[in-house]
Amino acid sequence: MPSPSRSQTQTKLGSACEQQTVSLKSPLGLIHISSCREGTHTIQISPDCSDCVCGCVCADDQQELFPECVSCVTWLKAYFSDPNTTHTLPSPTIHHPILQGGSWTACVLRTLQSRVCVGETVSYARLAQLAGRPRAARAVGGAMRKNPVPLLIPCHRVCLSSGGAGHYMGGHGDQLKLWLLEHERNTSQ
Incomplete structure (x- = not known):
């Protein structure tokens, strides 16, 4: 190898x-x-x-x-x-510049990682509330697009308020997002 x-x-x-x-x-x-x-x-x-x-x-x-x-x-x-x-297991340490400061993106990503568990989903609006800026749902979407470590920071768990899954990996990974959500639901039961 x-x-x-x-x-x-x-x-x-x-x-x-x-x-x-x-x-x-x-x-x-x-x-x-x-x-x-x-x-x-x-x-x-x-x-x-x-x-x-x-x-x-x-x-x-x-x-x-x-x-x-x-x-x-x-x-x-x-x-x-x-x-x-x-x-x-110990959570893997993340060493990416975007998470080493106090930016809005870092705040949203850390909030998502710490507050939304396996098998759960959260809307963009709710995640904005959890991160301390209730009117920043669109900015949450921007933070999700900047996530350097999908899966470790579970941006696939962020869905639309309407209940739809929303996009993943710029829309190219929508099927992956559905697979991940189903994978978590099936093992959470």
């Missing part, structure tokens, strides 16, 4: 992070996890995976992965096995 790919990325705080990227085969397709020694930077889902599996298989040698990357892979494998088991 190939070893993780490595690159340097400059953070907003000015320090360079040595990052590694690992791919995970999942029911959604290929998931690319980019991490440094401080935590996970990004998660990208590529749904065009012709040979993806029902479980999760790490496509790289985990012995060479940063501990924070291993933590993220472990958490994602547990999520796809049974989302209800993830609360028994």
